[in-house]
Amino acid sequence: MERRNYLGIHLNTGNASVVCLGIRGRERELLGCFSVVLEDQEQQNPQTLASLIAQGCAERNLRFSEVAVALDCSLFMHHSVHSEFNDPQKIAATVRFDTEEALTTDVSDDALAFLITSSDQDGSKLTVFTAQRKTLSDILVSLQGNGMDPMTMEPDVHCLARFVSHNVSLVESAQDGAFLAIFSSDRGYFVVSSRSQKAPMLRTFLVGPKQDRAELLSREVLTTMALAAPGEQVGRVFVFESAGSTDYHKLEEKLGVKTEVIGLTESAGVETETLSDCVDPVDFAIAYGAALAHSEKSRSINFRNDFMPFQGKKLRLQRILKFVSISVTVLLIVVGLYFQTQLLKMNKIRSRLRSQLSRDYSTVMLNQKLPDRVSAVGKLGNELRRVRDVKSGLISSIGEKSISSKLTLVLEAFNKCAAQTGLNIDSITITAKTISIDGDTSSRQSTLRLFEAMKGQFNILPRHLESKGGRDSFSIALELQ
Numbered sequence: 001m002e003r004r005n006y007l008g009i010h011l012n013t014g015n016a017s018v019v020c021l022g023i024r025g026r027e028r029e030l031l032g033c034f035s036v037v038l039e040d041q042e043q044q045n046p047q048t049l050a051s052l053i054a055q056g057c058a059e060r061n062l063r064f065s066e067v068a069v070a071l072d073c074s075l076f077m078h079h080s081v082h083s084e085f086n087d088p089q090k091i092a093a094t095v096r097f098d099t100e101e102a103l104t105t106d107v108s109d110d111a112l113a114f115l116i117t118s119s120d121q122d123g124s125k126l127t128v129f130t131a132q133r134k135t136l137s138d139i140l141v142s143l144q145g146n147g148m149d150p151m152t153m154e155p156d157v158h159c160l161a162r163f164v165s166h167n168v169s170l171v172e173s174a175q176d177g178a179f180l181a182i183f184s185s186d187r188g189y190f191v192v193s194s195r196s197q198k199a200p201m202l203r204t205f206l207v208g209p210k211q212d213r214a215e216l217l218s219r220e221v222l223t224t225m226a227l228a229a230p231g232e233q234v235g236r237v238f239v240f241e242s243a244g245s246t247d248y249h250k251l252e253e254k255l256g257v258k259t260e261v262i263g264l265t266e267s268a269g270v271e272t273e274t275l276s277d278c279v280d281p282v283d284f285a286i287a288y289g290a291a292l293a294h295s296e297k298s299r300s301i302n303f304r305n306d307f308m309p310f311q312g313k314k315l316r317l318q319r320i321l322k323f324v325s326i327s328v329t330v331l332l333i334v335v336g337l338y339f340q341t342q343l344l345k346m347n348k349i350r351s352r353l354r355s356q357l358s359r360d361y362s363t364v365m366l367n368q369k370l371p372d373r374v375s376a377v378g379k380l381g382n383e384l385r386r387v388r389d390v391k392s393g394l395i396s397s398i399g400e401k402s403i404s405s406k407l408t409l410v411l412e413a414f415n416k417c418a419a420q421t422g423l424n425i426d427s428i429t430i431t432a433k434t435i436s437i438d439g440d441t442s443s444r445q446s447t448l449r450l451f452e453a454m455k456g457q458f459n460i461l462p463r464h465l466e467s468k469g470g471r472d473s474f475s476i477a478l479e480l481q
Contacts, residue, residue: 006066070286077130077131157202158301185242420449425437451476
């Protein structure tokens with residue numbers, strides 16, 4: 001199986017983290033990672049950031065076939081929305097109307113992506129993410145202008161949840177769910193899974209630099225779990241903080257729930273030295289999860305499905321192949337029609353020539369019907385050679401003397417005894433093998449004398465001898481010896 005390289009980008013307004021993965025089946029290899037930061041507020045725009053990302057990839061010689069983007073939580077909003085349907089296609093067709101009804105506001109300028117968290121007989125519970133179309137358009141145009149056309153644009157918390165599901169082993173209790181809390185330098189992410197939900201509940205929010213994260217977590221855990229699945233208890237809380245400054249023993253006492261610290265990047269087999277060019281391990285994990293988007297296309301929460309659908313090189317290649325296929329088909333039809341026309345024309349000429357040949361053959365071959373084309377040509381060739389031999393007086397190919405030679409012998413026999421026998425010839429009929437003669441002499445003795453003159457050259461086959469009116473008439477056939 002061929003290895004393919006995927007580029008994952010966690011994109012914020014002023015910074016970005018980039019991860020390049022080489023993937024072959026289930027095997028994954030980290031090819032490189034780095035972060036870019038725009039310190040100047042005036043330069044914080046998607047175009048400048050995209051240029052720095054492209055420059056960083058070129059400097060590290062990172063080559064990739066597909067790009068995926070994780071949007072920072074500051075670039076989108078998420079909402080809880082109820083749908084009356086359970087079928088994903090029907091939900092996708094009506095989610096915009098349900099979102100407008102839930103928010104009581106117009107979302108025509110927003111791109112939507114949704115996740116079905118649970119379904120029952122009353123419908124489905126959705127987590128809907130909304131992002132401004134203009135913001136997405138600016139990001140897409142900037143990336144495409146630098147040779148990167150992302151196949152997906154997803155919320156960062158969803159990419160983080162994907163990274164965790166692929167790399168972090170969470171030990172949950174048999175009956176209860178798990179609460180995953182991850183804090184970067186300025187953002188917090190909750191990923192809540194429970195037995196009654198199809199997909200985890202996702203929450204993301206900004207965190208102030210001076211805010212007590214242990215207190216924040218203790219306050220939000222029970223509230224978030226109640227919103228996700230009322231009546232269910234939290235089995236275990238898993239926490240990761242990039243700064244590592246929170247006292248989790250006090251947190252466990254406040255919650256009354258077992259709290260466990262997880263190693264976010266270590267679980268993926270990433271060494272600390274590898275992250276030297278990344279500003280935050282959480283941003284690295286989000287970019288890593290974005291690069292894994294190809295593995296969950298059926299479950300991706302992709303803004304591009306609603307706004308500027310992905311038109312990457314695969315789809316462009318498919319359209320080119322479709323156009324080429326149609327062009328080749330039309331060309332083949334045109335060529336086929338041309339040759340069919342030429343074939344019909346040749347068949348018409350052939351039919352006309354055969355009709356003419358049939359008439360000529362019948363004339364030449366004494367009213368014989370035209371046989372198949374090969375034997376007809378052969379017979380006409382044989383007849384032509386025979387006629388030429390007859391005209392030239394040469395011996396034929398089968399060893400027979402020419403007709404003129406036969407006539408010469410007959411006339412010589414006539415001259416020897418014509419005066420003595422009173423010979424009178426009525427008719428001479430010549431064929432390829434015989435000469436038939438009808439005539440009379442002065443007597444039967446004269447007739448026999450005539451026969452005697454021709455015996456040396458011919459076999460004489462008498463057909464008729466009769467004496468009448470003082471003359472002896474005869475009819476004979478001569479065969480060449």
